[in-house]
Amino acid sequence: MKKLTKIDQRLDPIDRALIIAIHQNARASIRSLSRQVGLSAPGCSERLKRLEATGVISGFNVELNAQALGYTLQVLVRVKPFTGNFHSVEQLLAEMAECVVCYKITGEDSFVCHLYIDSVSHLDITLQKITPLAETNTSIIKSIHKKLPDF
Template identity: 45%
Template sequence: MLDDVDRKLLDLLSANARISLKELAAEAGLSSPSTADRLRKLDERGVITGYTVDVNPSTLGYTLQAVVRVRPMPGMLHIVEKLIIDTPEFIECDKITGDDCFVAKLLVRDMEQLDTILDRIAEKAQTNTSIVKSSPVKRRLPPLTGG
């Protein structure tokens, strides 16, 4: 279970994973050693699984984001999964229930690159692609209240 201090630490880290331990401790009203101990315990419990950097893809030339639903042809599930894993432009993928087996997010520089990637998959699966216009809700933590 998370207490109020743990929730505060997670909120602060989700807003800025680069915050210094000293700043984090001050914001949470703790000493630096107490804060470090709490972070270690959150790591050990698997609550915190890593620290990351958020990069703006467009600054790297990735102008299009697509959401691709993928339905492998019979006997192709593992081959398609490996193809998705081995294609670095797929930045996220979930194996799901329902008619499709995967929902994946893809970053590409242009439509030509999108077509090239989807053509490789189309040999082994049906795809349904939507271009992302905007992201009104960025990845965020779920509510940390309650137990």
């Protein structure tokens, strides 16, 4: 059994099965989840509440289909602000509508941003907002592979 938190909280096989089931379908009913993990509905509900209360589960999210929304391209942009522009770049990225996720990182670059864009020209326009303040390195995402949590 793997350690989950610094306070020595551990997940048992039912917790793991419940987390995997929710990861596959966060909208599943308590009844459906309870059947999948072999618990009664009230027992399953209590497990979920405990996992939320302890912070193991921090939320239930909606996953959007970028293409269905008209964004034909997704890109990752590594951003290295020029000297003195760190906070300006950070604010620009936070306000940029195309940026759906932005990580502040260590290393040579300061940020890695995931952008939804509708064309290469849209990408050029978006990058032109950043390049006066920072060096960028852009990669177009060809496909996304998603792995279930490894418990």
